[in-house]
Amino acid sequence: MLKRKLLVLTLVLAMVASLALTGCKKEEEAPAENTAPIKIGLITPKTGPVAQYGLAVDKAVALAIENVNKNGGVLGREVQLISYDNKGDATESVSVFNKLLDSDKIDFLLGPVISSTSLAVAPLAQAAKIPMITPTGTNLDITVGKDFVFRTCFTDPYQGAVVGKFAATTLQAKTAAILKNTSSDYSVGLADAFTAEFKNNGGTIAIEESYTDADTDFKVLLTNVKAKNPDVIFIPDYYNMVGLIAGQAKEIGLDATLLGADGWDSVQKDYADVVEGSYFANHYATDDPSEVVQDFLKLYQEKYKEVPNALAALAYDAAYTAIYAIEKAGTTDKQAVRDALATIDVSLVTGNIKFDENGDTIKGTSIIKIENGELKLDSKVSVD
Numbered sequence: 001m002l003k004r005k006l007l008v009l010t011l012v013l014a015m016v017a018s019l020a021l022t023g024c025k026k027e028e029e030a031p032a033e034n035t036a037p038i039k040i041g042l043i044t045p046k047t048g049p050v051a052q053y054g055l056a057v058d059k060a061v062a063l064a065i066e067n068v069n070k071n072g073g074v075l076g077r078e079v080q081l082i083s084y085d086n087k088g089d090a091t092e093s094v095s096v097f098n099k100l101l102d103s104d105k106i107d108f109l110l111g112p113v114i115s116s117t118s119l120a121v122a123p124l125a126q127a128a129k130i131p132m133i134t135p136t137g138t139n140l141d142i143t144v145g146k147d148f149v150f151r152t153c154f155t156d157p158y159q160g161a162v163v164g165k166f167a168a169t170t171l172q173a174k175t176a177a178i179l180k181n182t183s184s185d186y187s188v189g190l191a192d193a194f195t196a197e198f199k200n201n202g203g204t205i206a207i208e209e210s211y212t213d214a215d216t217d218f219k220v221l222l223t224n225v226k227a228k229n230p231d232v233i234f235i236p237d238y239y240n241m242v243g244l245i246a247g248q249a250k251e252i253g254l255d256a257t258l259l260g261a262d263g264w265d266s267v268q269k270d271y272a273d274v275v276e277g278s279y280f281a282n283h284y285a286t287d288d289p290s291e292v293v294q295d296f297l298k299l300y301q302e303k304y305k306e307v308p309n310a311l312a313a314l315a316y317d318a319a320y321t322a323i324y325a326i327e328k329a330g331t332t333d334k335q336a337v338r339d340a341l342a343t344i345d346v347s348l349v350t351g352n353i354k355f356d357e358n359g360d361t362i363k364g365t366s367i368i369k370i371e372n373g374e375l376k377l378d379s380k381v382s383v384d
Contacts, residue, residue: 037080038073038332040065040322041106043096043121044113045088049240052266053311057113057135058083060312063303064319074326086112090120097121101128107332108132108322113311114238115139115156115186122149131325131338135318136311138262139185143359148338150359152318152350156186159261159281160193161383162365163234166279167194167259168201170367170379173231175206177256179221179245181237183213190236190261197383206230213241218248226254238263243271250274265310272373283310283350285366285377296349310350317348 042061045054065081073079082104084096093112100106101124109125109132112118118137125132126146134142134149138156143149167173176198181187195205206228209221222245225233233249233256235242242264249258250273260267260280267275286297286307296316300308308316321344326332329340345354351363369378 035077037078038075038108038326039080039082039104039106040108040110040319041097041100041104042081042083043086043093043100043109043111043117044083045117046085048088050088050114050238052239053136053309054085054088054113056266056309056312057111057315059304060300060308060315061110061319063300064316064323067299068320068323074323075330075332079323082106086117088114088117090117093117093120094124097124101130106130107334108326108337110135110315110318110322112137115142115189116184118142119185122146125149129334129338131322131334131341133318133322133341135314136262139189141185146359147342148334150321150341150355152314152321152348152353152361153262153283154363154365155360156189156261157193158362158383159365160190160236161197162367162381163190163259163261163279163281164194164197164203165201165383166281166367166379166381167232167234168198168203170381171232171257171279173198173203173257175204175228175230175232177206177225177228177230177233178208179218179225179233179235179237180208180210181212181241182210184237186238186263187236191234194234194236216244218245219252222249222252222254225249225256226252230256232257232259234259236261236263239265239267239271242267243274246271246274246278262310268370268373268375272370275370276373278370279378280368280370281381282366282368282375283363284313285368286375287377288366292347293349313349317350317353320348321346321353 044057045051065079068079086093109130113136115137118134122142126148132149134151136153138153140155178191180191258278262282264280325337325340329336364380364382367378368375
């Protein structure tokens with residue numbers, strides 16, 4: 001009898017020991033807290049014809065992420081920026097996107113920067129279900145039908161309409177000429193929107209002339225424009241091309257107020273003498289007294305010893321929007337982050353960031369005047 005009791009006790013003790021060991025094993029095998037860095041990819045032109053834009057974007061995103069990491073990162077994890085040069089080229093953009101996706105295993109994509117490259121990458125990001133924010137791709141089609149794709153800038157149709165309204169109502173222009181780059185979806189979209197809004201406000205398009213990226217001599221086109229004697233000339237293109245056109249317009253004595261869009265940002269650095277007195281739409285103004293604007297300017301200038309352009313401001317906002325979305329989601333799960341982006345509502349440098357059903361922001365637009373070689377906030381215009 002005693003032997004049987006001892007045997008039962010031994011079995012019970014063995015079972016208890018086994019359970020204890022099993023419990024320890026389970027505790028030891030519990031998944032560790034995820035401390036791997038959160039990877040944010042950036043596609044931006046650091047070389048090529050629009051490198052000035054891309055470098056500003058790269059600097060601003062790096063500054064935002066540096067500040068985030070100084071303050072403990074996100075979800076207790078460091079944020080890692082992986083930035084590649086796409087040279088402003090659509091094919092190169094696709095190549096580096098695939099590298100970010102397949103090799104770097106990014107959690108979030110910022111960029112590309114210009115519309116043509118953003119149009120190339122957006123469908124790929126959508127197919128891969130990678131949350132994407134282009135800070136500066138303004139073409140309307142970038143986000144259409146893509147619920148994983150967002151932007152922190154306004155769209156081409158919106159800013160084109162803003163400039164058309166400003167020309168007709170503020171400048172009281174009755175006639176306008178348009179010079180558009182048919183190689184650029186950006187330029188064509190802006191021209192169309194300007195035309196519709198300018199006409200809607202009683203203006204007349206006196207002449208419309210076209211050119212391509214390959215052109216460098218615009219004097220024949222400008223002579224045709226001069227013959228029509230328009231009140232304003234709308235040139236929806238990037239700063240490097242605008243500088244060439246404006247310089248040749250001055251050479252032939254074409255006297256009309258030049259107007260542009262956000263692609264003009266930084267034009268005064270190299271072409272101040274030929275764009276003096278011109279106006280263009282932009283996303284923010286450095287002389288805006290807003291505290292958030294002035295704080296950003298201070299940080300950027302302390303870091304880089306230069307004044308940030310509008311693309312830098314948009315990129316800074318895009319980076320923080322991504323961070324806030326990840327923080328709001330509480331995870332890097334891509335669907336959860338996308339859903340958090342769709343409901344984000346934050347006030348940043350270029351205005352209030354809140355997305356509509358297409359992933360677009362609708363914000364007031366700053367009209368900038370180039371005065372004494374500097375960019376001055378003239379007014380803020382919106383279109384209903």
